[in-house]
Amino acid sequence: MLDNARLEPVRSPALDAHEPAGIRHGFFTRAGGVSTGLFQGLNVGLGSGDERAAVLENRRRVARWLKVAPEGLVGVHQVHSPEVVAVEAPFGVDRPKADAMVTDRPGLALGVLTADCGPVLFADPQAGVIGAAHAGWKGALTGVLENTIAAMEKRGARAGRIAAVLGPSITQENYEVGPEFVERFVRSDAASERFFAASARAGHAFFDLRGYTLLRLERAGVRMEAVARCTYALESEFYSYRRATHRNEPDYGRQVSAIVMENR
Numbered sequence: 001m002l003d004n005a006r007l008e009p010v011r012s013p014a015l016d017a018h019e020p021a022g023i024r025h026g027f028f029t030r031a032g033g034v035s036t037g038l039f040q041g042l043n044v045g046l047g048s049g050d051e052r053a054a055v056l057e058n059r060r061r062v063a064r065w066l067k068v069a070p071e072g073l074v075g076v077h078q079v080h081s082p083e084v085v086a087v088e089a090p091f092g093v094d095r096p097k098a099d100a101m102v103t104d105r106p107g108l109a110l111g112v113l114t115a116d117c118g119p120v121l122f123a124d125p126q127a128g129v130i131g132a133a134h135a136g137w138k139g140a141l142t143g144v145l146e147n148t149i150a151a152m153e154k155r156g157a158r159a160g161r162i163a164a165v166l167g168p169s170i171t172q173e174n175y176e177v178g179p180e181f182v183e184r185f186v187r188s189d190a191a192s193e194r195f196f197a198a199s200a201r202a203g204h205a206f207f208d209l210r211g212y213t214l215l216r217l218e219r220a221g222v223r224m225e226a227v228a229r230c231t232y233a234l235e236s237e238f239y240s241y242r243r244a245t246h247r248n249e250p251d252y253g254r255q256v257s258a259i260v261m262e263n264r
Helices: 052-066 139-144 142-154 179-188 190-195 211-219 241-246
Strands: 023-027 082-087 100-103 109-114 116-126 129-135 163-166 197-198 205-207 224-226 255-261
Touching: 023 052, 023 116, 052 109, 052 255, 082 142, 100 142, 109 116, 109 129, 116 142, 116 211, 116 224, 116 255, 129 139, 129 142, 129 255, 139 142, 139 179, 139 211, 142 211, 163 211, 179 190, 179 205, 190 197, 190 211, 211 224
Parallel strands: 082 100, 163 224
Antiparallel strands: 023 255, 100 129, 109 255, 116 129, 116 163, 197 205
16 A cells, blocks of 8 residues: 555655755655555646546645645646756646756746656756756657756756756666667667667567666766666556556556755
């Protein structure tokens, strides 16, 4: 059973070091929510088939933990793209289609939803700029991470000062892909071949999304770190799209990862 009384976000020392400077973050798990059934726990996915009232209550709990108003927990309409938006105020009902956000405004919590893809939180406390990216394979391949860093730099951040943390995501042993997937990556960069391990199925391979994401961050010149938690394997802690698919389940929940600069 999940602990439905208390939120238990995973946190990173790389970002925790900046909390005295007013930056608060969390890679939230399923713990602490009110959803039931397939969505048991802290499901924050408005696009899921969960009861809307439960999802809104879960989002309110996340916002409260982050010390922001409910409308201060900001998210985009994620479409597996390299697009980044600068956030200056809550979006309201019409969320832009993008997969990353940056802001230099205190009190706005940037939240990305995942269920196997990689959530990446960014912070340059000296510049007072933060970011959050949803990095699935397509976003990582097409540049969502580098675009997030570039958008932060436009607001005064510097790549060498940015701490970037990859949160819980699917691990290689649980991420089997087909030959066309492998070809797409290797064609883009031959060095990507190292992130594929042979599968027992002909032409198939296991993809190391985490390693690939960290390589892209390293090449971008930021200080990067990863949280070693697998969303597929740890069912009691995380939602997983691929796990739900393998079980022929009709739907799945989404966890949120968020970062905010507190009002100064």
